[in-house]
Structure formats: C-alpha cells, structure tokens
Amino acid sequence: MSQADIQYLALVEDILENGYYDNNRTGIATKKLFGKLLSYDLQKEFPILTTKFVAFKTAVKELLWIYKHQSNDVKLLQEMGVHVWDEWAKEDGTIGKAYGYQIAKHKQIDKLIDGLKNDPQGRRHIISLWDMNDLEEMALQPCAFQTMWDVADGYVNCTLVQRSGDMGLGIPFNTTQYAVLIHMIAQVTGLKPGKFQHYINNAHIYENHFEGLRTQLTREAYPAPSFWINPEITDFYDFTPDDVKLIDYKHQPKIAMEVAI
Numbered sequence: 226m227s228q229a230d231i232q233y234l235a236l237v238e239d240i241l242e243n244g245y246y247d248n249n250r251t252g253i254a255t256k257k258l259f260g261k262l263l264s265y266d267l268q269k270e271f272p273i274l275t276t277k278f279v280a281f282k283t284a285v286k287e288l289l290w291i292y293k294h295q296s297n298d299v300k301l302l303q304e305m306g307v308h309v310w311d312e313w314a315k316e317d318g319t320i321g322k323a324y325g326y327q328i329a330k331h332k333q334i335d336k337l338i339d340g341l342k343n344d345p346q347g348r349r350h351i352i353s354l355w356d357m358n359d360l361e362e363m364a365l366q367p368c369a370f371q372t373m374w375d376v377a378d379g380y381v382n383c384t385l386v387q388r389s390g391d392m393g394l395g396i397p398f399n400t401t402q403y404a405v406l407i408h409m410i411a412q413v414t415g416l417k418p419g420k421f422q423h424y425i426n427n428a429h430i431y432e433n434h435f436e437g438l439r440t441q442l443t444r445e446a447y448p449a450p451s452f453w454i455n456p457e458i459t460d461f462y463d464f465t466p467d468d469v470k471l472i473d474y475k476h477q478p479k480i481a482m483e484v485a486i
C-alpha cells in the first residue's frame with residue numbers, strides 16, 4: 226500500500242470524524258483540521274494515490290505551466306488540454322498576478338537552481354508566490370504558496386507550505402506535482418531527490434465531497450508506481466510532459482467531484 230494512500234486516507238478519516246464544520250467564501254461548507262503534515266521519502270517511492278485515479282499528466286502540465294512557462298495565461302493551459310483553471314480566468318484570460326507570474330517576476334526558478342548548485346549549504350533557498358504587493362490582483366491567492374529547499378549529503382529535500390488544501394481535488398494534485406518538481410530540480414542540479422514534507426495549514430473537505438471520499442476510504446490500495454524521468458534533460462526549461470512517466474500505475478477508478486468556486 227502506497228505511503229501516499231496511507232497518509233492521505235488517515236487525514237481524510239480524521240477530518241471527516243473530527244473536523245470543525247463551518248461555511249466559507251465558496252458557499253459550500255467544509256470540515257477542516259488545522260496544521261497537518263504529510264511526509265514522503267522520494268528514495269523509497271513516488272507519492273501518488275492509488276485508491277482513485279489521479280490525472281498525472283494533467284497535474285504535470287499545470288506544474289510546467291507555472292514553473293517552466295511561468296505563465297498566468299489560462300489559454301496556454303487550455304492549449305495543453307487542461308481546464309482546471311477555466312473558472313478563474315479574468316476578462317483578459319489570465320489569473321492575474323498569481324502563480325507563474327510570480328515565478329517570472331522574481332526569476333525564482335533560475336535563482337533556486339543557481340543557489341542549490343553554487344551554495345548548497347545555503348539556508349535561503351525559497352520560492353514564494355505570496356507577494357504582498359500583488360495579492361489584490363490575483364484571481365485566486367496561491368494555496369500551495371511556498372517551497373523551502375535544503376541539501377544534505379547529495380540529496381535535495383523540500384518542504385511545501387500550503388495555506389489551504391482541498392482534500393478531494395487540490396491535494397492529490399499538489400502532492401504529485403511537487404514530488405515531480407523535486408525530481409526535476411534534483412536532476413538539473415546534479416542532486417538526488419530526498420525528503421518531501423507537505424504542510425497544510427487548513428486541510429478541508431467540501432461537504433459535496435464527503436460521499437466520494439467515504440467511498441475512497443473503503444477501497445483497496447495498491448503499491449506505488451515507479452517514476453521515470455528522462456535522464457537526458459539537464460536544463461529545467463527543456464522538460465516536457467513526456468519527460469516524466471509513471472510505470473505500473475495501478476489504481477482504482479476516478480471519483481468525480483465538483484470544484485467549489
């Protein structure tokens with residue numbers, strides 16, 4: 226049974242049983258718990274749920290939209306066949322000064338890669354999407370808004386800080402996306418992927434997802450798939466969605482859930 230399923234299902238069960246129930250901005254009430262940490266060792270296995278289908282390729286495309294293309298243009302994402310941001314496009318077709326915009330604005334990927342290569346013992350390797358000056362011009366303020374990186378003994382470790390985590394839809398994507406990002410950054414810096422800590426400040430389940438997640442709790446989990454990354458890629462900007470693959474991704478069926486806007 227994969228580590229991703231074990232930790233995810235335990236947190237889902239905890240929220241359903243002990244979560245604080247209240248309304249929020251979207252009008253769809255949630256149960257929530259504060260301050261949760263999920264931990265993975267990327268040397269042991271690749272974290273992706275097997276108790277439902279997670280759209281790996283879609284998740285990778287969204288990741289590259291943010292960190293490689295450094296774009297806020299929803300049309301570009303749609304051209305890649307991804308529609309998860311459609312509801313948040315502003316009149317100009319972008320999500321405003323959010324996500325990829327902040328990566329480009331501060332050259333954050335270049336600085337991270339340069340820092341990890343040239344000052345591996347630095348303690349300032351941070352990517353932050355939380356720009357106080359621009360928050361009001363973002364279609365949605367970033368949820369997974371910060372990563373902190375650390376190098377030890379040839380391994381690169383990373384903590385993802387997420388202020389708000391939608392357990393049904395966002396979290397399965399985010400877990401897998403940031404595991405892929407760590408593998409990519411490790412490869413282009415000549416390091417090995419190490420530990421991945423995923424901190425979620427407000428871990429919530431929308432009430433229209435309760436039933437789907439209760440079904441998922443009854444399902445059998447499979448061993449985690451293997452992860453392949455094209456060893457030829459040495460420049461982060463050369464990665465395409467075909468340069469990462471899951472091998473033997475055995476999973477239970479998709480669970481349809483509506484996104485709260």
Ligand SMILES: Nc1nc(=O)c2c([nH]1)NC[C@@H]1CN(c3ccc(C(=O)N[C@@H](CCC(=O)O)C(=O)O)cc3)CN21
Binds near residue numbers: 307310313365479481
């Ligand atoms: N309420 C909410 N939850 C989120 O997770 C979320 C937002 N809003 N707003 C911005 C983005 C958009 N995200 C989304 C939106 C939709 C799916 C979704 O529908 N996922 C389907 C598969 C989609 C596909 O294959 O294209 C799923 O079953 O996981 C996932 C993440 C994550 N973020």
Ligand SMILES: O=c1ccn([C@H]2C[C@H](O)[C@@H](COP(=O)(O)O)O2)c(=O)[nH]1
Binds near residue numbers: 250
């Ligand atoms: O990568 C993402 C993006 C968004 N989410 C979820 C978390 C919340 O359910 C909503 C955002 O609403 P806020 O009121 O701004 O917190 O989107 C996610 O889990 N992962």
